[in-house]
Amino acid sequence: MTISDLTHSSVDPVSPKINWARVDEADHFAETVKLYRQGKYDEDSFRRFRLQHGAYGTRMTSDYAMVRVKLPAGEIYPKQFEKLSKLSEQYSIGSAHFSTRENIQLHWVILEDVSEIFRSLAEVGLTSREACGNSVRNVMCSPLSGVCCDEKFDSTPYALATAKFFLRNPMAQSLPRKFKFNFTCCEKHGMVRMVDVGLIPEIRQVDGSEQKGFKIFLGGGLGNKSFVGHQLEDFTPEEDLLYTSIAVMRIFDRLGDRKNLARNRMRYLVNDMGWEKFQNLVLKERAIVRATQSVVTRLKVDTTPSKITRPLKISDETGGSAPDGYARWLKTNTVKQKQSDYRSVFITLEAGDITSNQLSVLADLIREFSSEGKARTGFVQNVALRYVHEDDLIPLYSKLLQSGLAKSGALTMTTPVGCSGTTSCNLALTNSHRLAKEIQRKFLELKLDDDDDLADSSIKISGCPNSCGQHGIATIGFFGGGGRNGKDMYANYQMSLGGRFDGETMLGQTCLRVPAKRVIPVILKIIELFKENKKSDDTLKSWIHRIVNNSEDSAVKSINDIKKILEPLIIPPNKDDDPDFYLDYGSDTSYHTKTGKGECAA
Amino acid sequence: MTQSVKITSDVDSVRSEIRDNSIRVIDVRREGDYKQDHIPNSVNLPLATLLSDDSPENVLKLVNSMGIDDETPVVVYDDTFGALASRVAWTLEWIGHSNVTLLETTYGNWKSLGLENDSKIPDVSKKDHSLNLQSDILATSDYLESAKSREDVILIDNRERLNYLEQHIPGAISLPYRTLASDDKILRSKEDMKRLLGNRGVSGNSEIITYCGSVGTLSGLAYYALKSAELPNAKLYVRSFKEWKNLQKPTIKQEDANYWDLSAE
Ligand code: HEM
Ligand code: SF4
Numbered sequence: 001m002t003i004s005d006l007t008h009s010s011v012d013p014v015s016p017k018i019n020w021a022r023v024d025e026a027d028h029f030a031e032t033v034k035l036y037r038q039g040k041y042d043e044d045s046f047r048r049f050r051l052q053h054g055a056y057g058t059r060m061t062s063d064y065a066m067v068r069v070k071l072p073a074g075e076i077y078p079k080q081f082e083k084l085s086k087l088s089e090q091y092s093i094g095s096a097h098f099s100t101r102e103n104i105q106l107h108w109v110i111l112e113d114v115s116e117i118f119r120s121l122a123e124v125g126l127t128s129r130e131a132c133g134n135s136v137r138n139v140m141c142s143p144l145s146g147v148c149c150d151e152k153f154d155s156t157p158y159a160l161a162t163a164k165f166f167l168r169n170p171m172a173q174s175l176p177r178k179f180k181f182n183f184t185c186c187e188k189h190g191m192v193r194m195v196d197v198g199l200i201p202e203i204r205q206v207d208g209s210e211q212k213g214f215k216i217f218l219g220g221g222l223g224n225k226s227f228v229g230h231q232l233e234d235f236t237p238e239e240d241l242l243y244t245s246i247a248v249m250r251i252f253d254r255l256g257d258r259k260n261l262a263r264n265r266m267r268y269l270v271n272d273m274g275w276e277k278f279q280n281l282v283l284k285e286r287a288i289v290r291a292t293q294s295v296v297t298r299l300k301v302d303t304t305p306s307k308i309t310r311p312l313k314i315s316d317e318t319g320g321s322a323p324d325g326y327a328r329w330l331k332t333n334t335v336k337q338k339q340s341d342y343r344s345v346f347i348t349l350e351a352g353d354i355t356s357n358q359l360s361v362l363a364d365l366i367r368e369f370s371s372e373g374k375a376r377t378g379f380v381q382n383v384a385l386r387y388v389h390e391d392d393l394i395p396l397y398s399k400l401l402q403s404g405l406a407k408s409g410a411l412t413m414t415t416p417v418g419c420s421g422t423t424s425c426n427l428a429l430t431n432s433h434r435l436a437k438e439i440q441r442k443f444l445e446l447k448l449d450d451d452d453d454l455a456d457s458s459i460k461i462s463g464c465p466n467s468c469g470q471h472g473i474a475t476i477g478f479f480g481g482g483g484r485n486g487k488d489m490y491a492n493y494q495m496s497l498g499g500r501f502d503g504e505t506m507l508g509q510t511c512l513r514v515p516a517k518r519v520i521p522v523i524l525k526i527i528e529l530f531k532e533n534k535k536s537d538d539t540l541k542s543w544i545h546r547i548v549n550n551s552e553d554s555a556v557k558s559i560n561d562i563k564k565i566l567e568p569l570i571i572p573p574n575k576d577d578d579p580d581f582y583l584d585y586g587s588d589t590s591y592h593t594k595t596g597k598g599e600c601a602a
Numbered sequence: 603m604t605q606s607v608k609i610t611s612d613v614d615s616v617r618s619e620i621r622d623n624s625i626r627v628i629d630v631r632r633e634g635d636y637k638q639d640h641i642p643n644s645v646n647l648p649l650a651t652l653l654s655d656d657s658p659e660n661v662l663k664l665v666n667s668m669g670i671d672d673e674t675p676v677v678v679y680d681d682t683f684g685a686l687a688s689r690v691a692w693t694l695e696w697i698g699h700s701n702v703t704l705l706e707t708t709y710g711n712w713k714s715l716g717l718e719n720d721s722k723i724p725d726v727s728k729k730d731h732s733l734n735l736q737s738d739i740l741a742t743s744d745y746l747e748s749a750k751s752r753e754d755v756i757l758i759d760n761r762e763r764l765n766y767l768e769q770h771i772p773g774a775i776s777l778p779y780r781t782l783a784s785d786d787k788i789l790r791s792k793e794d795m796k797r798l799l800g801n802r803g804v805s806g807n808s809e810i811i812t813y814c815g816s817v818g819t820l821s822g823l824a825y826y827a828l829k830s831a832e833l834p835n836a837k838l839y840v841r842s843f844k845e846w847k848n849l850q851k852p853t854i855k856q857e858d859a860n861y862w863d864l865s866a867e
Contacts, residue, residue: 030801059859090781093763095866107864108763110776112801353866423864434863586860594858 013309014373016077017302018164020070021122025129029053030115037112047599052135052173054128055114057599058107059426066424067106067117068131072163073141073156073183074102074377078363081375083124085359087117096359098352100417100470101180102140102377103131107424129167132599134179136172136249139163140195141183143378146306147337147344147386148185152203153212158241159183161299165242171249176256177264179249180221191379193220193229193505194473196266197248204235213237216244219270219278220505222467227267228505230275232282240286242299247285251278308339310371310389322394325408329397332449333410337386342371344386345396346410351418351436352381361403369396380417380458382410409449413457413540415440417470421463421480422584426596430480430491432463434585435516442520454527457540461493464595473501475541476523477508482593483515485572489591491516491584497526497559498548500541509548512563517581518570525566529556609830610706610789611677613717616641625675626668630686631709639719641679641712645669645726649686652693653817661697662733671729672699679705679712684788685779688822692838698734704826706787739825741811741839743849746771749811756803756810760820761843764865767856771813771846775802779820782827789823795831804833813839813846 036046047057050065058064069084084104088096091113092106099105109117121127131138141159145151162181166172172179181197184190192198198217203210216236220229236244248266255273257264270278334343347362354362362383366375371387378384388396400406409415418436422428439459448454462469462479471477477499483492492513499508514522530540533554546552548559556562573581584591619625620643627644629636636646645668652664670676676694680686687704694702705712713719741749749755750773759766759774766776781798784790790798799805810828814820818840828836839846847853 030797033801061856061859086780086785090778093767093861093865095864097864108767108861110802112803113781113798115801116798350866353864355866358866420864421860422858423860423862431860431863434860437863586863 016125019125020127023122026115026118051133054131064108065111068103069128070131070138071102073159077374078366080124081359081363085356089356098381134175136166137180139181142185142190143376143384145185149338151185152201155183155201157301157303161301176258187503191501192217219267221267226472243286243289246289306372308371329408332408332412341390342387344384345388346384348407348410412449412455414443414449416459418461419469428463429593430463431585432461453539472507473499490582498544611703628678630680630690639721643724665731669726669729676702681709685819685823689819692822741837754808756808758812760814760824769853772854809835811837813842816844
């Protein structure tokens, strides 16, 4: 008997169905890093190799990497949480980061340790393979798929099957550029029009029987230049899902721009060629794929329903009185599921960051409270426990309180998205990540999460024009740059208004540049203007929507009106009067822009 | 050179050696914790007691009073992932006691496995240990300053990554203490340890110096991690970064990045 025999006895009722990992990739990576350090591997090929395996570079150094672990369809199991908890402590900074694309990221990892992480991930079936680089990036699925009241059917199995099909598939190893799939549940939840391929489940009646399929949107995406995707056809039956995906990828592979790195996402191809021409090409190519591949290739969709078993309670904790803040949390962090008596519970994080300890707490809470025995990550740097029984909500909230995970506002404007910015990204001009946290802290203090008028709006922040923070689709979006007052520089954000990512997806309109240290007062001023001018059933989002569409008739009618009112707030003060203005958040030295080599195109 | 091949003692052999009364077990937790319960027959040497005066003469006194002579096999344990135990074990080694190992797991884990413990305080008769100072396992700041520039010297910082990024001794590599353990043991298996260190270029006959934040606990664990990977030429900079900073010796920082803002603490 050894210690190990004794301690490895806990068995989860639900464990991952798919093993995404291949442990030999760890050895291979370790070997390649050694060769690279010995100068036997040139810089460019090494970078491609590293990115293909899911390790990004880090700001101003070649000693560190960021490891982006894929969670296909956003699914994550207790054992995987525990492993990530350990890894963040051992190889990273004691925290991990939930991204906007259902990845979980470990930052400031020593390049030589990356292979150790791969090895450990393989023990719990996870991989970071093709999380970066010119490949099919993590296949996303709405965190509410399977529980959403408005969905036609659960698209999760299709997302998983798509991820499985393309992972390590030779067809997807050297695309002109990265390629993203987003599956969703319904129009409201998800981002199908801001991605290369977006899919909404749809059912149609054929000869009296139901046929499953999708509405597919192609050629959208955010970036230095953003585009809204186009719907391919009314209805794509499920048998055609894979053929359509392959057809689109083949066209992109063949015609995509491989030279001009700044314009090689598929959306540029669609835009240059014109939608109709692209659409025709896809339909023709699909006919060819269908004819030549129909026997061999099938998506392996596993639609066995998840087992839903309410975890046994050792002690009966229900019936206790609700702790302070419970009602506010219930309103702003939970969603009723289509399954009666169950809710999905979203955890509020700050810009997606979570401590090692909290990760292991989540593992326990899933075991204790989720009747599906796993969790789902979301689109806004967060994570949800689903299938929590109504009677278990108070005990769950009490447990969350103990571990600092009970903040409210997860599903409201008070939880902004902030890309990594100067905390780790080579291209960053500002500390967008910290700004997101500052806004959240201030807004929770002001209890703005409790304000129903603000709930459906969003704030998203990028540290440069590249849009990783998805500012373009936010109600109030920001991207960072440098501002100048005489010889003094300060962090400055371009603000846009009225972006949205639902059925009426559109990009926000540029309003004005706001210095970092004025962002909070400016947002508060916008809220004040809204309150003065709103109609009775308006939300901030609907009010701004009318303004950007020139259909508002109150005193504030246009972006320009807003701009004029805000302008006095953004005037740079004298440096001696207000030295803090010239420091970016998180920094005590004077602001200057400094960037290294970006890897987005690599 | 003191070179004990065995670095940790496994639970089963410690239990049988306790039954045979053939070892001395040292519990380095606080006195109050020890008094509540401990591994049967173990004696208490709170780390703080040792640190309040860790001159060779005083250590010798403590060792004698715990009934340890040159031949007594000693096993040390703590409830802090092995770091406190390591600091005590290293100190014994330093004054010339060669037969000292770490319990492979923590006291917390020992208890959670349901293994025996009690609150009896054993009768110990004083012994007489010789003093045979092993200066080659100790690095002083002066030594470190001159050794640092040598090609064959590797300096390892065992603090957490963020602290390292914020400030460290120039030339040090970062190997946070958490990296050294496995799921259930205070040190990973020899094979895993060798691979981890090998990837980092820590191998062969280099002289390796470890340091941590203040008193040489985390880096003490690393000292034993190195030995477990059959890297015998290790030294502990026992006064560590705290002294280095107080002496205003040079430090270096990872510039131009706000890594602290990625932490959720
Ligand atoms: C020109 C270079 C880059 C462009 C155009 C770019 C573009 C994007 C876009 C559009 C997203 C949004 C995800 C989506 O909804 O599709 C994204 C996500 C992200 N990007 Fe970048 N990016 C670039 C470089 C970088 C760099 C250098 C880093 C730093 C390591 C970085 C880190 C991230 C992160 C952390 C996310 C969110 C998480 C994720 O997608 O998994 N990006 N990027
Ligand atoms: S938006 Fe800019 S600063 Fe932010 S992660 Fe992307 S490239 Fe970096």
